[in-house]
Amino acid sequence: MTNIVKAIVLFFITSLLIAACSNDELTPLYEEQKAGKVVIRGYNGAQDSIQVSLNGKLLVVDKRNAFLKKTENNYEFVFYGQSSKTVVISLKKTKQILHSYTFTTAKPVDTVSFYTKENVWIENVLANKPGTLSAAGNTGYKFIFPSVNQYSKSGYNGTLDAILRKTNGQQIGRIENIKKDRFSTFLEFPFSLPPIVNVELVKHGTDESYVPGRKVSFLMVMQKNKSKLIVLEEKADANGAFSGVEGSINLTDYFSF
CATH class of the missing domain: 2.60.40 (Immunoglobulin-like)
Known part of the structure; x- marks a missing residue:
């Protein structure tokens, strides 16, 4: 009889322990x-x-x-x-x-x-808001460069600047401190025709290309009243050699800020 009582008590205690747990992880x-x-x-x-x-x-x-x-x-x-x-x-x-x-x-x-x-x-x-345009008719940009040195193997690991120029060569301004994992400073300027901007990438604070012996530049199309977050990408040719940089991805096309 004593053994039966002990067995019942043991079963009862075990049942309580199991019941005190829930879900697959048996969380108390x-x-x-x-x-x-x-x-x-x-x-x-x-x-x-x-x-x-x-x-x-x-x-x-x-x-x-x-x-x-x-x-x-x-x-x-x-x-x-x-x-x-x-x-x-x-x-x-x-x-x-x-x-x-x-x-x-x-x-x-x-x-x-x-x-x-x-x-x-x-x-x-979403923590990287587009820059705020101060006037109607302006356009603005911030840059980030996650794939820097992927193909160029430039050996330069510092921050970059982007010099923006009109098609006639007139300098519009400079976007500074472009990094692999952080957006640059914001540059805002009036929209103008033709809506084409030449962007040249250089070492921060200089006019020197970040790729030795090679000018790195690309064209962008301006849009009136648009503030953009541009992702720069290094590109390669069919042989895997560095062929240049593109700036065609705008994060404001994909996210609501």
């Missing part, structure tokens, strides 16, 4: 709970689709767990005690991890915003 219900939320705003310009996971569980939107172009969704979850949540962004085909984030109760509501394509990753896009 008596731990402090705090609501968490991650706002995801991203744009994928790569040929491979991206996947977003929270603690290993893929984000599914409209029955899809892989995304091309725009990705917008909110992750809502619960923190138990001092637990953390990990968001991983990866490529579907290659499984390459592009970026990962860890969130805790110290900041339970947070935002992840990014732009990605082959050889380009721009972090915290």
Whole structure:
């Protein structure tokens, strides 16, 4: 009889322990709970689709767990005690991890915003507001250069400047402190015709090209009353040799600021 009582008591205790846990991680219900939320705003310009996971569980939107172009969704979850949540962004085909984030109760509501394509990753896009135009009829620019030195192998790792000129050679102004992971200063100027601007990239504070022995420049089309966030890209020819720089990606086309 004593053994039967002991068995019943042991079973009861075990049942209580199991009942005190919830979800797949067996999280104790008596731990402090705090609501968490991650706002995801991203744009994928790569040929491979991206996947977003929270603690290993893929984000599914409209029955899809892989995304091309725009990705917008909110992750809502619960923190138990001092637990953390990990968001991983990866490529579907290659499984390459592009970026990962860890969130805790110290900041339970947070935002992840990014732009990605082959050889380009721009972090915290929404934190980089376009410059404010001071007058109607103006145009303005900020630059960022994630792929600098990818093909040029220039050996120069400092910041860059961009000298902007009209088609007649008249200098418009200078955009300074262009970096790999941070936007430059803002340059604003009146729109004019023809709407073409020549952009020359030089070492900061100089007129010297960042690629030894080679002038690096490209053309941009101005738009009246537009403030742009331009992504510069190094390009290569069919043999993989550096062929120049383009500035055709404008992040304000893909994100609402």
